[in-house]
Amino acid sequence: MKKSITIKEIAEEAQVSIATVSLVLNKKDKKISEGTRENILRIAQKYNYTPNTMARSLITRQTRTIGLIIPDIVNPFFPEIARGVEDKASQLGYSVIYCNTDDKIKREDKYIHVLMEKMVDGIISAHSADREEGFDGLARCKVPVLLIDRDYDNKNVIGRVLVDNRAGAYQATSYMLKQGYRRIAYIAGCISTATARGRLEGYHQALEDWGIGPEHRYVKVGEYRMQWGIEAAEQLLQEKTPMDGIFCGNDLIAIGVIKKxxxxxxxxxxxxxxxxxxxxxxxxxxxxxxxxxxxPNYEMGYRAAEMLIRHIEKLRGEGDTKNESQQTAAESTLFLPTELIVRQSTK
Amino acid sequence: MKKSITIKEIAEEAQVSIATVSLVLNKKDKKISEGTRENILRIAQKYNYTPNTMARSLITRQTRTIGLIIPDIVNPFFPEIARGVEDKASQLGYSVIYCNTDDKIKREDKYIHVLMEKMVDGIISAHSADREEGFDGLARCKVPVLLIDRDYDNKNVIGRVLVDNRAGAYQATSYMLKQGYRRIAYIAGCISTATARGRLEGYHQALEDWGIGPEHRYVKVGEYRMQWGIEAAEQLLQEKTPMDGIFCGNDLIAIGVIKKxxxxxxxxxxxxxxxxxxxxxxxxxxxxxxxxxxxPNYEMGYRAAEMLIRHIEKLRGEGDTKNESQQTAAESTLFLPTELIVRQSTK
DNA sequence: CTGAAAGCGCTTACAG
DNA sequence: CTGAAAGCGCTTACAG
Incomplete structure (x- = not known):
């Protein structure tokens, strides 16, 4: 396609060396005379100079690009995260390459490989499911990895931004308790994840704090789908479980429950x-x-990008004390609080 | 971070030149002896060799990365498109950098600049609004641009994938007519776009084909929001417009209408x-x-990525006949059909 | 069948 | 204050 002008051509026109042009264009021009500087800038402007970041990255070993790995952008859970990541990244001068894994470990591996080839500076990942078998993508990854939403153990993980599901479930349950409801059922989605366990714990804790013992028949476990909400509500009603409130694993389930x-x-x-x-x-x-x-999905993405990029730039600052920096970079976990949004009148 | 092994190091270990290694690794190894080949491959495997695409791109002038510019991934209209783009791109070996403009021409310009620096091979854009003033980002863009959903005139545009809104509105209106409804109102979103004009035309055409003259009071123009649906329905009802059917600009409007x-x-x-x-x-x-x-949003993204990448690779094939290839690349527009999804029992 | 060499566009010590 | 030179990791004619 149309070829951009290079610093070499600018150097020729300005009658200086390419080193000088590079210095000026990179604003490392403290010791360049004002005249030369302005002349170079003017020429660059004139030809609409765009630096070739390939060449630059080859030397600096940084691309100012990060990878975002999520299961599926079409799942309404993820766009807010993706937006948060992109907002913070672009604000800090980074671009983001995004990847959909459909929760398939194999696709995740493939994407990690591609991201390595493209030399991204770091990766934010909503790690695929919990199947650890055969998984090695993240492990052989050569850049910092930051986990969001889902926890997972791996040596390359330099941080996590998670939702405080336990507190959220506690908040939901105790809200209903305060409203006067006493026999509260819990219709959960899949229960194998840390997310789901946290929610169950929060629910139990709230009941306990109100002196209400947990009862098995009040908890139904299924999946995060409207259809499951319909079925679970039907079960509870059929079984004549004496209940006056329902805490739902997510809003799709809740919509199903309402229908029923x-x-x-x-x-x-x-x-x-x-x-x-x-x-x-x-x-x-x-x-x-x-x-x-x-x-707090938007915030989750936003904070994740912030943490990751800070880490990347700190690493860069530390220079070649490589091995030590790996260790000193304290692996940190951020738990984001949820928020109760009341949209119904009280009982 | 951890440094990858380079072809130079592989060459040393294999006792061959870097050229040979490069040839083998790029599968241009027709004339390399089997033994040498296998040896090199084995060593590459052993050290988990990952090519440095920066270096490669510097020479080949291709990054196998495309840019996707959309107003806002959080707007539920766009995730399907983004997914379609990413699916087709990754299938063809391309990555996608995505950008949210919030429909601001300024942000779009900035992103185009960044994408130029990162040397993407092409751009898919749901162009910001219709304000053309001060806009020059796309114009000074050095790579092929493919437009989706929204039309716009620009010399760098090599194709468009749009929705056939006219046919869709015709489909919607004539469906209601077939159901026996006769006095059909149209609550439109903003009307300044080609999209909106197409829908209005289709609506009018259907009425005309059924011998029903258009009446001004049946058309309300506002925005694509639930609140507008509520207001417009209220207006129509207050004005006692004799109607038995409503065609809504989008589903948010329709939800508002239902509430009212x-x-x-x-x-x-x-x-x-x-x-x-x-x-x-x-x-x-x-x-x-x-x-x-x-x-057909998923398909829109999918087809857009396909068209763009085909174009990119055709251009590459044509080599250095640059100026001519620019012209010969027929600028094509694809109109995707909509589909009527019936979810209510008939009248 | 394989190697030596040039070069992609840039940055960065190091001289002067 | 500025230039010459090396080099990032790779590809690609061109020799042999």
Whole structure:
């Protein structure tokens, strides 16, 4: 395509060496005379000079690009994260290459390999599922990795930004308790993840703090889908579980529950308290609008990009004390608080 | 960070020249003896060799990376597009850097500049709004640009993938007409775009084909938001416009309309036909589920990536006949059909 | 079949 | 204050 002008050509026109041009263009021009400087800048301007970052990266070993690995941008859980990452990254002068893994470890491996080839400076990953078998992508990764949303153990991980699911579930459950509901069921999504365990713990803790013993029949475990909400609600109602409130693993489940409750002639929140984690951001659109626990997804992405890039630049600053810097870089975990969004009138 | 092994080091260990290593690793090894080949491959494998694409790109002038410019990945309209782009790109061996402009021409310009620096091979852009003033980012862009969803005139544009909004609106309106509705209102979003004009045309055409003259009072123009749906429906009802059906600019509007209709004790589809463009993919979640015109967004992204990359590689094939290739590359426009998704029982 | 060499566009000590 | 030179890791004609 159209070829850009190079510093060599600028040097010729300005009658100076390419070193001088490079110095000026990189603002390391303390010791360059004002005249030369302005002349060079003027010529660069005139030809609309764009530096070739390939050449630069080859020397500096930095690309100012990071990789973002998520399961699926179409899943409404991820766009906010992706946006947070991109906002902070671009603000700090970084670009982001994004990758969809569909939660397949194999695709994740492939992407990590590609990102290594493209020499990204770091990777933010919502790690695929929990299957650790055969997994080595992250391990052989040569750049810092920052985990979001899902925890995972790996030597290249330099930090984590997670949601405080335990506190969120506690918040949801105790909110209903304060509203006067006493027999609160929990319809969970899949339970194998740390996320799900945290939510279950928070739910139990709240009940305990209110002197209510946990009962097995109040907890249903399935998946984060509307259909599961419908089924689980049906089960609970069929089993005649005496309940006056339901805490839902996420809002899709909650929407399903509402549909089922309507069938049975039960209204929210009059006959039944209802709070769900707000994964999908549909809460305000359904009828009645859901009271939810808001996931700090945008912030998660934003903080993740910030932490990762800070780490990258610190590493660079430390220069060649490589091995030690690896160790000193304290691997840190950030737990983001959730927020209760009340959208229903009280009982 | 950890340094990768280079072809030079492989060459040393294999006792051959770096040229030979390069040839083997790039599979241009027709004339390299089997023994040498296998030896090199074995060593590369052993040290987990990862080519430095910076160095390669510097010579080949290709990065196998494309840029994706969209207003906002959080807007539910865009994730499907982004996914389609990424799927096709990665399938063809390309990565994608994505950028959110918030529909601000200034941010778009900045991103285009960054993408030029990173030397992407091409750009897919859902161009910001329709304000052309002061805009020159795309114009000074040095790589092929492919437009999606929104049309725009520019010399660097080598193709477009758009939605056939006219046909979609025609489909929606004539569906309602076939259902027996006769007085169909149109609640539009903003009308300044080609998209909106296409939809209005399709609506008018359908009415005309059924021998129904257009009436001004049946068309309300606002924005693509739920609130506008509520207001517009209120207006239509207040004005006692005799109508039995409403075509909505998108599903957010449709959701607003439903809320208002409920207030007035009107049921969909019994008392009022309703079809909207499915921008947000909420149609199946609301009550009653909406019948909608589905946007082929995933396909739009997918086809866009395909067209762009084909173009890039054709250009490369043509080599240095630069100026001519620019012209011969026929600028093509693809109109994708919409699909009617019926989710309500008939009248 | 394989090697020596030039060069992609830039940065960075090191001289002067 | 500025230039000459080495070099980042690779590809690609061109010799042999």
């Amino acid at each position: 409750l309507k069938e049975w002639g039960l209204a929210v929140p009059r006959d039944m308290g209802l709070v769900g984690f707000d994964d999908i951001y549909l809460a305000s659109l359904v009828e009645p609008p859901l009271t939810t626990i808001k996931q | 209709l409920k207030e007035w004790g009107l049921a969909v589809p019994r008392d009022m036909g309703l079809v909207g463009f499915d921008d947000i993919y909420l149609a199946s979640l609301v009550e009653p589920p909406l019948t909608t015109i589905k946007q």
